[in-house]
Amino acid sequence: MKTVVIADDEPVTRRDVAGMLDELNFSVVGQACDGFDVVEICRAKHPDVVLLDVKMPVFDGLWAADKIVHEDLAGAVVFLTAFGDREIIEQAKTINVTGYLLKPIDQRALLPVLELVMAQCARYRNCLAESRKAQKKLEESKQIARAQAVISKELNISESEAYQKLRHLSMDKRQSMADLARAILGSGNVR
Numbered sequence: 001m002k003t004v005v006i007a008d009d010e011p012v013t014r015r016d017v018a019g020m021l022d023e024l025n026f027s028v029v030g031q032a033c034d035g036f037d038v039v040e041i042c043r044a045k046h047p048d049v050v051l052l053d054v055k056m057p058v059f060d061g062l063w064a065a066d067k068i069v070h071e072d073l074a075g076a077v078v079f080l081t082a083f084g085d086r087e088i089i090e091q092a093k094t095i096n097v098t099g100y101l102l103k104p105i106d107q108r109a110l111l112p113v114l115e116l117v118m119a120q121c122a123r124y125r126n127c128l129a130e131s132r133k134a135q136k137k138l139e140e141s142k143q144i145a146r147a148q149a150v151i152s153k154e155l156n157i158s159e160s161e162a163y164q165k166l167r168h169l170s171m172d173k174r175q176s177m178a179d180l181a182r183a184i185l186g187s188g189n190v191r
Contacts, residue, residue, distance in 0.1 A: 002118065005030040005045060007038035007064065008053040008080065013103070017051060017080065020107045026114070035059030035067075042073035048118055050074045051101075054081040054088055062088075066095045076121040078113065080105065140178035147181035 004026050008014050011033070018028045026049075030041035036059045042050060050068055054061040065077045078099035079092055092100060099117040101109065144166065151162035166184075170177045 001025065001027045002049070002114075003027050003029045003045065003047040004114075005032070005038060005041050005047045005050045005074070006080075007032040007035070007050065007056065007061065009033045009056045010053075013053070013080075013105075017105060017110075020105065020110055023107065024111050024114075033057075035061060035064030038064050039067045039071075039073065042068050043071075046073060048075040049114055050077045051080045052077055054079055054083055062091055062095065065092070065097050069096050075125075076117045078117055140176075140181070143181040143185060144177050147184040150184060 002025075004021055006014050006017050006021075006028060008017070014031050014033075018031065021028055029045045029047055030038075032038035032041055034056045038050065038052060039059075050065075050073075052061045052065055052068075056064075061079060061081070065079070068074050068077050076098040077095075078101060079088075079097055080101050080103065081088070082103040084102055089100065098121055099113050101113055144163075148159055148162045148166060151157070151165055152159045155162070155165070157165070166177055166180060170180050173180065
């Protein structure tokens with residue numbers, strides 16, 4: 001079941017939205033009346049979505065959204081607000097808020113927004129994971145090339161022979177070439 005945290009300083013709004021979410025088969029795992037509390041709930045629950053009012057006491061929704069997004073405390077942040085000001089929309093874009101709903105909330109509008117926001121966030125997270133994986137591979141390749149150059153120089157052999165030596169050592173030691181390259185570069189000892 002998909003999880004949601006609701007943050008709004010109006011108890012009636014929280015109750016109404018929670019009821020809509022329940023009918024739509026979402027699990028409300030926390031409710032807050034200010035920005036500080038919603039961040040703490042998100043740290044504990046890591047919900048799929050946070051529905052967040054912009055204007056709240058103590059810390060507002062903009063502050064909370066910034067914390068939630070940058071600390072990766074939820075899958076998506078959707079503003080749930082009566083304010084459609086251009087300035088707030090621009091701030092939401094800067095913070096990387098993923099959705100924006102104007103009050104009063106219509107249950108028919110809530111489901112498509114939530115589903116699309118979660119799908120978009122899942123695609124983004126997959127792309128980010130692939131990017132990190134590619135970056136790691138690139139860094140490992142650079143380390144292997146540097147270790148290969150060190151081996152070549154230290155043993156006075158060609159870089160091709162150094163690569164083969166590193167590959168065989170990797171198989172013999174049952175270690176990845178990247179791990180061996182890091183060890184070689186860290187120790188300076190290749191013999």
